[in-house]
Amino acid sequence: MAFDVAAEAYDRFMGRYSDPLATELLAAVGPTAGERVLDVGCGPGVLTRRLVDVLGSDHVAAVDPAPPFVEAARQRLPGVRVEQARAEDLPFEDDTFDHALAQLVVPFMADPAAGLREMRRVTRAGGTVAATAWNNAAGGTGPLSPFWRAVEAVEPGAYDEAGLVGQRDGDLVALFEGAGLQEVRQLTLTIRVTHASFSEWWEPYTGGVGPAGDHVARLDEAGKGRLRVRAREQLGDGPITITGSAWCAIGRA
Template sequence: MSFDVAAESYQRFMGRFSEPLAAALVLATEPQRGWKVLDVGCGPGALTGDLAAWIGDEAVSAVDPSPAFVGAVHRRLPHVDARLGRAEDLPFADATFDASYAQLVVHFMHDPVAGLREMRRVTAPGGPVTACVWDHEGGTGPLAAFWDAVLDVDPDAPDESGLAGTREGHLEELFAEAGLHDLEASALTVTVRFESFEQWWEPFLLGVGPAGAYVAGLDEDALAAVRKSCRARVPARPFFVDATAWCVTGRV
């Protein structure tokens, strides 16, 4: 698995889903003007940008372990305080923020509970901590057709269904273990249009995340077999993909 990729590659692969998800997440949580807010695992800035548009650039901070992604946020949002750092060791003092967010990152934390505890630490008492993760285990995430096609060809392939928070209710369990309370769980669904199979397929070749790493490790014959299996599941004509994420908000 790798996110040591260009911001543009991540944007082509997951940005098509993370951008509308960010808009839905901000609308669902309605951060208040006057708050200071942190975006943990910000990537190239999908959620960061929506938070900044909602409450102002200078009210938002962001952190990510990828220099390429932090650089992309700096270029996109020069007034946002974007820093290098890991969720499990956030570079901020206790109770710095009124709210903290983690979009599509809990399942990639080395220690999800430690990461959520850090988010709790840097959020002021009573403030909300919010995270969302794709429903990979339930088969309604954005990569469901891809992994179903892969498993038809390679039943032992390491799909993403076992990652932290990707099954219904597990994200709530992680929040509770991290010491957050007054938990509110929901599901957010976004719909993305694709003009062709090729538009859908080509970003899998960019080496982004577990899916990209899996594809990058295939030889020519195996890649052709996976592509054929995907092609049988995905229309050639314009089509839509619905993608659902589990979302939890807890209080410090």
């Protein structure tokens, strides 16, 4: 998956949706002053920044495997411990945090079960582990679903994220329970983002970020043109309001 990209490219592509989702996730988890929280797969630091606003930089830590994201998060959030690490091998002692959060990361973990077990390990007994995943397939309700519907219309049977872990109802809950988490519950978190024009919506897909960026990068100019025309037929010239839903699982360590 193409996540070894400039932080600004990620901001334009997914940050526009992950920022409001971070608000919803924090409302669901409810960290309070004095607690310590780990952001797993922090990217350039969208959720991390929200955590700092609530808890202060000395109560927040973050990890990501992509060097450009780690560097960006360190520059943007001085005082936060940001480590280059995979979810499956977290560089922290047992019972270090009150909460461990993974926003839009589980579907892209090399081993989601191992990643969640590590999140449970570094969370104190009774603390919270939480994760979100978009339902982004062509037939789904994620913010990228309109893009994948356009892909399906132009290229029937093409990849559309449907095979990623966490896309289906109950996926995250099953993973959480398999990782030994207790009192697991599922919520649906919904965000709405308005784009002033079709071009504003489309341009970030050309930045090479994630599976959608991979797909566009593989197309020749004619293929990109066909996809762009089809997406514009579906969405119009703008303004375009995208409503996206994410599955959210919350459990106790």
